[in-house]
Amino acid sequence: xxxxxxxxxxxxxxxxxxxxxxxxxxxxxxxxxxxxxxxxxxxxxxxxxxxxxxxxxxxxxxxxxxxxxxxxxxxxxxxxxxxxxxxxxxxxxxxxxxxxxxxxxxxxxxxxxxxxxxxxxxxxxxxxxxxxxxxxxxxxxxxxxxxxxxxxxxxxxxxxxxxxxxxxxxxxxxxxxxxxxxxxxxxxxxxxxxxxxxxxxxxxxxxxxxxxxxxxxxxxxxxxxxxxxxxxxxxxxxxxxxxxxxxxxxxxxxxxxxxxxxxxxxxxxxxxxxxxxxxxxxxxxxxxxxxxxxxxxxxxxxxxxxxxxxxxxxxxxxxxxxxxxxxxxxxxxxxxxxxxxxxxxxxxxxxxxxxxxxxxxxx
Amino acid sequence: xxxxxxxxxxxxxxxxxxxxxxxxxxxxxxxxxxxxxxxxxxxxxxxxxxxxxxxxxxxxxxxxxxxxxxxxxxxxxxxxxxxxxxxxxxxxxxxxxxxxxxxxxxxxxxxxxxxxxxxxxxxxxxxxxxxxxxxxxxxxxxxxxxxxxxxxxxxxxxxxxxxxxxxxxxxxxxxxxxxxxxxxxxxxxxxxxxxxxxxxxxxxxxxxxxxxxxxxxxxxxxxxxxxxxxxxxxxxxxxxxxxxxxxxxxxxxxxxxxxxxxxxxxxxxxxxxxxxxxxxxxxxxxxxxxxxxxxxxxxxxxxxxxxxxxxxxxxxxxxxxxxxxxxxxxxxxxxxxxxxxxxxxxxxxxxxxxxxxxxxxxxxxx
Numbered sequence: 196x197x198x199x200x201x202x203x204x205x206x207x208x209x210x211x212x213x214x215x216x217x218x219x220x221x222x223x224x225x226x227x228x229x230x231x232x233x234x235x236x237x238x239x240x241x242x243x244x245x246x247x248x249x250x251x252x253x254x255x256x257x258x259x260x261x262x263x264x265x266x267x268x269x270x271x272x273x274x275x276x277x278x279x280x281x282x283x284x285x286x287x288x289x290x291x292x293x294x295x296x297x298x299x300x301x302x303x304x305x306x307x308x309x310x311x312x313x314x315x316x317x318x319x320x321x322x323x324x325x326x327x328x329x330x331x332x333x334x335x336x337x338x339x340x341x342x343x344x345x346x347x348x349x350x351x352x353x354x355x356x357x358x359x360x361x362x363x364x365x366x367x368x369x370x371x372x373x374x375x376x377x378x379x380x381x382x383x384x385x386x387x388x389x390x391x392x393x394x395x396x397x398x399x400x401x402x403x404x405x406x407x408x409x410x411x412x413x414x415x416x417x418x419x420x421x422x423x424x425x426x427x428x429x430x431x432x433x434x435x436x437x438x439x440x441x442x443x444x445x446x447x448x449x450x451x452x453x454x455x456x457x458x459x460x461x462x463x464x465x466x467x468x469x470x471x472x473x474x475x476x477x478x479x480x481x482x483x484x485x486x487x488x489x490x491x492x493x494x495x496x497x498x499x500x501x502x503x504x505x506x507x508x509x510x511x512x513x514x515x516x517x518x519x520x521x522x523x524x525x526x527x528x529x530x531x532x533x534x535x536x537x538x539x540x541x542x543x544x545x546x547x548x549x550x551x552x553x554x555x556x557x558x
Numbered sequence: 559x560x561x562x563x564x565x566x567x568x569x570x571x572x573x574x575x576x577x578x579x580x581x582x583x584x585x586x587x588x589x590x591x592x593x594x595x596x597x598x599x600x601x602x603x604x605x606x607x608x609x610x611x612x613x614x615x616x617x618x619x620x621x622x623x624x625x626x627x628x629x630x631x632x633x634x635x636x637x638x639x640x641x642x643x644x645x646x647x648x649x650x651x652x653x654x655x656x657x658x659x660x661x662x663x664x665x666x667x668x669x670x671x672x673x674x675x676x677x678x679x680x681x682x683x684x685x686x687x688x689x690x691x692x693x694x695x696x697x698x699x700x701x702x703x704x705x706x707x708x709x710x711x712x713x714x715x716x717x718x719x720x721x722x723x724x725x726x727x728x729x730x731x732x733x734x735x736x737x738x739x740x741x742x743x744x745x746x747x748x749x750x751x752x753x754x755x756x757x758x759x760x761x762x763x764x765x766x767x768x769x770x771x772x773x774x775x776x777x778x779x780x781x782x783x784x785x786x787x788x789x790x791x792x793x794x795x796x797x798x799x800x801x802x803x804x805x806x807x808x809x810x811x812x813x814x815x816x817x818x819x820x821x822x823x824x825x826x827x828x829x830x831x832x833x834x835x836x837x838x839x840x841x842x843x844x845x846x847x848x849x850x851x852x853x854x855x856x857x858x859x860x861x862x863x864x865x866x867x868x869x870x871x872x873x874x875x876x877x878x879x880x881x882x883x884x885x886x887x888x889x890x891x892x893x894x895x896x897x898x899x900x901x902x903x904x905x906x907x908x909x910x911x912x913x914x915x916x917x918x919x920x921x922x923x924x
Contacts, residue, residue, distance in 0.1 A: 236686040344567045348589070348905070416680060416752055419906075520752045521680025523906045524589050 205307050206314075213313060214287055221447040222252035227506070228513050235517040256440070264436030267341060274340035279434065279441030282333025286448040289326045292319040293455045294381045296465050296497030297388075302490045311465070311494055312381060319380040320372065323456060324365050327411070330445060331357040334413075337442065338430035349429030352419050352524060359531035360410040360417075366539035367404035370397045370546040371460050384464035394461040397546070401461045403539050405511070408453035410531070412446060415516035419524055454508035455501070462504050465497030564592055571600045575678050575909045578919035580893075582908065589904045594897045598890075601923040609883040614640050614849040615714060617883065622708035624885060625921035627670050629709045630663040630699070631863035632921075635885075637712040638793060639859035639870035643851045644714075650837040652716035653794040657832045659702065659711060660794075660861075661825040662729070665736070666695035667864035668818045668825075672743060675815070675913035679756050684746055691739050694732050701725050714849065716842035726833055733826050740822055747815070757812035761899040761911045764809060771898065772891040775866025776817045777915050781809035787862035799831045811914040818916075850878050865889055865916050889921035 226241065226249070233240030241248035266275055296311025303309065316322050331354060338350015371393055372378055375386040387393055394401055410417040419429075431442045458464060467483030481487060485496030522530070565586045570576035579600035585592040605624060609617045621632040634656065641648060648656075669692040676684035696706045701722055703711035711718070747753045763773075765781040778785055786803045788796045804820035806813025853876030860869040866888025875881035892915045899915070900908045 232682075236683050237690060238686060344565065348567075352589075418680070517683050518746070519681065520676070520747075520750065520756055521906075522752055523756055523904060525904060526755050 201307055205309070209309060210291070210313055213290060217287065217290060217448060217451065218444070220451060221444055222256065224447050224451065224509060225255065226252045227509070228516075231510065231513045232517045235514070259437055259440040262436040264438060265433075267343065267433050269342040270433065271340040271342065274336050275433075276438070278333045278337035278340055279438045279445070280333070281336065282330050282445035283441045283448070285326055285329035285333065286445050286452055289323045289452045290448070290455070292316050292322055292380050293452070293459060294384060294464055295501045296494045297385065298381065299486075300465075300490050300493035300497050302494055311497060315379055315381045317377070317379045320368055320378045320383075320460075323380075323452070324361070324368075327449065327452060328357070328361050330449060333442075333445060334430050337434065341430075341433035343433050346430050346432045349432070353413055353430060355524075356413065356417065356419060356527060356531075357411050359528060360407045360535070363403055363531065363535035363539045364407035364411055366536065366543065367400045367407060368460065369539075369543050370400045373543070373546050373550060380459050380464070384459060384466065387463045388466055392461065392463045392466075396549075397461060397542075399542050400539070400546075401457065403535060403542065404460070405453075405457055405508075407535060408457065409512065409515065410527070412449045412453055412512075414446075414450065414512055416519040416521050417527055418516075418521060419527060450509060450512055451505065454505045454512070457508050458501060458504040464504075465501050467496070467500055468504075562587070569908070575912065577674060577912060577917060580912070580917070580919055580922070582896075582912075584905065584908065586905065589906075591900050591903050591905065591908060594900045594908060596893055596896055598893070598919070598922050601919045603924070605924045606883050606885060609880060611879060613878050614851075614880060617880065618712065618714075619708065619710045621885075622710055623920055624887065624924055625863065625865065625868075625889065625918045626707055627918050628663050628667040628864045629707060630659055630711055631667070631861060631865075631868055632885075633709060633712045634660055635859060635861045635863070635868045635870045636883075637714055638861060639857050639872045640714050640849070642859050643855055643857035643872050643874060644845065644849065646715050646843050646845055648716055648794070649840045649843055650795065651839045652841045652843075654832045654836050655717050655721065655841065656712070656794050657796065657799070658721075658729070658829050659699075659717075661828045661832075662695055662698060664825045664864045665822050666692050666699075668822050669695065671818060671864075671913070671916045675910075675916075676747065678909045678913045679753065681747065681750075681753065684743060687739070687743060687746075691732075691736070698725070698729055698732065701728065713842060715845040716840070718842075720841060729829070730833070733829060736826055737823065740819060744819065748819075754812060756906075756910055757815055757914075758810055759808075760811045760903060760907050761914060762808060762810045763895065763899055767898060768809065768895065771895045773866070773895050773915075774888050774891065775862070775864070775916075776814050776821065777866065777892050777895065779803065779817050780806035780814035782807055785867075787860045787867050791860055793859070793861060796828075798835070799828045801828050811910055814914050848878055850874075850876065852876060863888055865918070865921070866892060885924055887921045887924060889917040889919075890924075893917050893922055 230240040241251040244250040244254045266272060291313040292315070294312035298310060301308050301310045335350045335354045338346040338353070341347070371383065374393065374396055375383050377383060377386065431439055434442060467480055469479050469483060483496070485492040567584050567586065568581065569584055570581040571579040576582065581597040581600065583595040583597060603623065605620050609620055618633055618636060621636045622629040624632045669688045673685040673688035673692070676688070699709055699711070700706045702725060703709050703718070763781055765783045768778050768781040769783060774785065782805050784803045784805045787793070789803055801824045804817045804824070806817055851874035853874065855874045856872060858869060858871045860867055867886070868888055869886040871884040871886070872880055873882040895915060896911060899911050
């Protein structure tokens with residue numbers, strides 16, 4: 196109809212809306228973090244701003260907005276400004292290929308078809324991995340451009356850490372690619388719809404992937420780059436105001452991206468949770484996925500399921516953070532290179548053997 | 559063409575992990591420590607000099623401010639030294655009450671140590687759990703003397719008052735729940751793989767070096783020396799109670815952690831015995847209104863504070879003010895061990911070690 200509108204304006208608006216939703220999720224993820232950890236630590240958590248403290252994230256954002264935005268004299272100003280932007284943009288961009296509904300949940304607004312994902316790239320997984328690894332530049336450059344010793348140490352730590360964990364992070368996915376035979380995230384979920392959640396076929400890969408994801412997000416117990424008891428605040432020690440907020444956003448969006456990836460790759464993305472009862476009651480999956488009510492209902496249900504699963508994964512993040520002490524730098528490297536990488540390689544071999552065995556049995 | 563150089567960074571005096579205003583000058587080779595130089599004095603208030611210009615009784619509140627996490631232990635050392643100087647015999651009931659309070663203080667102090675040590679190593683939850691119980695200790699102290707931090711809860715010759723009504727019951731309730739709480743901490747830490755990785759083999763010090771550096775308290779006992787003033791030079795009526803001195807075998811951070819956990823249980827044991835056999839009688843010996851020890855008299859009195867051997871040396875010049883008051887603080891001596899302990903370790907270990915030697919800067923700087 197109007198190619199310009201359909202291929203440029205509509206995806207642009209879609210992307211903006213997606214980003215805004217993501218930012219809102221981050222805001223309430225911080226709230227959830229504070230509340231959940233507070234309850235684990237026999238505290239109450241924020242409860243002053245708004246009903247039950249629900250407006251606390253808004254107040255935090257406003258506080259960060261009106262704070263003075265300092266730049267150290269000795270800093271490299273340009274890189275100091277660009278670093279948080281790189282960190283944030285790369286993580287937001289990773290979200291473009293994550294589906295929150297199946298192609299059948301495509302709705303039309305003003306005659307334009309809106310698919311429940313920004314893009315279905317046939318190399319989706321590679322896209323996510325490569326985009327999210329750009330984020331490390333933001334952190335390294337931020338630490339270096341501050342021209343200060345603690346940020347420098349924090350930046351170096353995170354560079355080493357993120358590069359080390361990128362490897363098992365990628366290797367853990369290879370099993371999924373081998374089983375499903377596709378790198379498109381939408382098709383991977385569709386494969387799971389026809390067969391079963393990949394979690395049942397790749398349980399060890401889930402663990403490896405999640406651990407590597409936590410490490411790559413610099414979250415506890417791998418939060419060395421910003422280990423506050425050692426490096427004050429790590430790479431963002433010199434950052435304040437909204438530049439700091441950007442780093443903060445990057446960290447939390449990266450958490451959401453990793454959680455969404457785990458959900459998409461291993462836990463059936465937008466597919467409903469049927470607790471294994473799908474075979475007993477054949478109508479249950481259709482009922483829970485909203486297939487009875489047209490694309491809008493399916494979209495809502497799909498988003499709901501993604502949302503629930505993602506927040507469950509995020510809850511795991513918080514749970515881990517409240518429970519474990521922090522690793523030391525060399526121990527972290529040991530785990531990465533001496534355990535994670537060999538283990539993920541071994542898992543690839545095992546997966547290959549399994550696939551061959553299944554083929555042999557079938558033929 | 560490429561070469562590495564050592565990096566010198568300043569840790570503190572404003573740093574989240576230096577427990578106050580300790581400043582460490584670290585020389586690093588990458589992340590490995592080449593040298594640690596503690597720089598102290600940021601909290602120096604001249605307590606020893608101030609004490610020379612006050613009457614003997616007015617010094618006690620100053621001692622509160624030395625080790626503000628275990629103010630009672632400091633009070634105890636000073637008051638004990640004055641009593642020794644005057645040759646005053648403390649009534650048995652007051653002695654037992656002092657033991658109760660001193661051991662309660664040890665529990666409170668070890669709890670705050672556990673909280674901050676855990677937090678430094680990244681275990682955030684343990685911080686709040688330990689503070690929950692410490693709060694109850696503070697409530698008990700508040701119930702006894704009205705203050706929560708700077709107690710001034712002793713008088714020369716005894717204790718100022720009886721335990722208030724219901725106080726011992728509250729204490730017993732606290733002691734009843736303490737073992738389950740300690741077990742709770744231990745489930746979070748003792749067997750935790752990360753905790754053990756971070757503490758085992760970190761800051762190993764052998765008994766000889768530890769003794770040579772003048773380390774005392776749990777820091778020394780971690781190396782296997784069972785030196786505890788309560789056993790070696792018993793004061794008050796510690797002789798009457800059965801308790802064990804936990805010692806470590808390897809002398810690493812993990813041993814020191816286990817020792818302090820065990821000491822909390824032993825303190826509980828002592829308090830229960832003391833409450834059981836609380837003698838009757840007066841709580842305050844007769845001491846002259848104006849304390850004027852004979853000229854040239856001197857006294858040295860040691861106690862086992864939660865952090866180690868806390869002793870006070872007093873010299874009198876015959877007036878009503880001490881001629882010289884010297885506080886031998888365990889924190890100061892234990893801090894001396896830090897450069898030895900942290901040699902060859904990594905930045906993150908320094909943080910663990912500061913927690914492990916358990917210093918309070920008020921006590922280091924005096």
